[in-house]
Amino acid sequence: MTRAVRIMMNILSLKKKFTDVLFLDRFSQSCFLFGLVGIATFGILFAIPYMYNDFSEKVVLFARAFGVFLAFQMLINWFCMKFVDNGYNPDRDGTMPDGIQMGQNISRIPVADSKQTSRNNRRSQSDLNTLNKRNVGSVMYVASELPKTAEEQPKRTTYPYFSWTPCLRCNRPRPPRCHHCPQCNVCVLKRDHHCHFAGACIGYKNLRHFSVFLFWASVATVFSTLHAVPYYYYHVIQNTSFFDLIFPVAIARSALGYISWKNAFFIVLSWILVTFLYWATSFLQIVVDLIRLGKTTFERDHKMELTDKRCLSDKLRSVYGNYWILNFIIPLHFVFEPIDDPLNWPYIKA
Ligand SMILES: [Zn+2]
Ligand SMILES: [Zn+2]
Structure with a gap:
């Protein structure tokens, strides 16, 4: 077997692995955990003191505390998304x-x-x-x-x-x-979809964690982008050419020694950041729409003409339970359960 064939076989088996949902689940979750912990640590330890160099210590402390809060919210809601028991249990x-x-x-x-x-x-x-x-x-x-x-x-x-x-x-x-x-x-x-990043289904009991996660993920990506833009403008663009901003070019040119590895690293990071900014904000918009309409992704995709006759505050209660806004500070699924009838759905009408 020649080397080229062996390489082809390896690529094919990798493709097979990626189409295996269990592998996809584990891969996406590892990427998420490493990415979040890595970026948060990098941001809180190095980026914030660097960006707020000219400000007082109190400002640095506040920015760091906000960064910790964002990372905490994302992690805790991710764990809730994953571990809140979502299955239909007839006995319960x-x-x-x-x-x-x-x-x-x-x-x-x-x-x-x-x-x-x-x-x-x-x-x-x-x-x-x-x-x-x-x-x-x-x-x-x-x-x-x-x-x-x-x-x-x-x-x-x-x-x-x-x-x-x-x-x-x-x-x-x-x-x-x-x-x-x-x-x-x-x-x-009330199954919405299977989330590979959490390795769990989003449904009746954890839609609240999914939406809160997306909210804080959107805030975190906007917060990071606002900090990345000035750095990008003053440090990266000045020292690189236009084509270096395309990340494979940046990696190749940094390997050949034309640009510094720091700039190449930052260009790759900014591509990841922009992707996550797009994902988080567009998914948040979809989820807000679904909660507003009282529908699931499945029902929206199949253009089902279901109508939830309740007012918006009742629809919010059907996802978050009472005092819905508190869920954005701390997960409260064990105190305030969703107020709805997940078996008979009496408020859903034609
Ligand atoms: Zn079943
Ligand atoms: Zn699932």
Whole structure:
């Protein structure tokens, strides 16, 4: 086997590893922890005293304290996102109410008159025909049973979105808006998405930590960018050419000795900073929108016409519990639980 083939094989296996979600989870979490701890330590120990050189000691102390506060908020909410038990537990959360059938729509959802409808119709026409026409546009949930013999076709049953449906993995009914996560291998109440950076699902119980994390992450990235811009202007741009600002060029030119490793390091760091600034602020905007509308990412992506009839303060209570603003100082999930009914969703209407 030649060397080039061996290198190709290595790259391919790396690609395979990256498509493996468990590996992706661990990789993203390690990157996050190393990145946060590294950047916070660097900022608090070196960057802040350097930037506030001309100011009094009190200003330096205040800026450092603010940096510690930001890092603490991000870390604590990250741990909460990861370790707050998000799974649907029938013994704790309740089971399917009497008088309700599996697959019975418990809310009146109008037909979403979009391309999605025709796509769904094509996908499993026979299943859809058996359902109430009113729900066609919002039928999203397909339960698949794997065939037992080679000749058998997979058995698929389609249910209205807003109904109790069977989870074939957990082998029990699950409430509307509750989805099984293949990575976490549990059914998650009001599942929003699986977050690789936390290695956990975001749902009914930890959406509050996710949103608070994003808020402080946005503040932290804006705070860092405001400090990085003057340094960039006075130290980096003066000593480098325009093309050095593209980070692979900077790395290559610093390896060849044309620019200092410090400048190359700072150029790479600023690219990371800009990426995180973009991620944090755009995700924060999405989450604020979802809380305002009372929807999940899944429902937004599938253009479901769900309406949460409550006012904004009740919607905030349904995510944070009472005194929602206090969550931005300290996690309070163990004191103020979300005020909502995660099994029946009585306030969600057509
Ligand atoms: Zn499940
Ligand atoms: Zn998950």
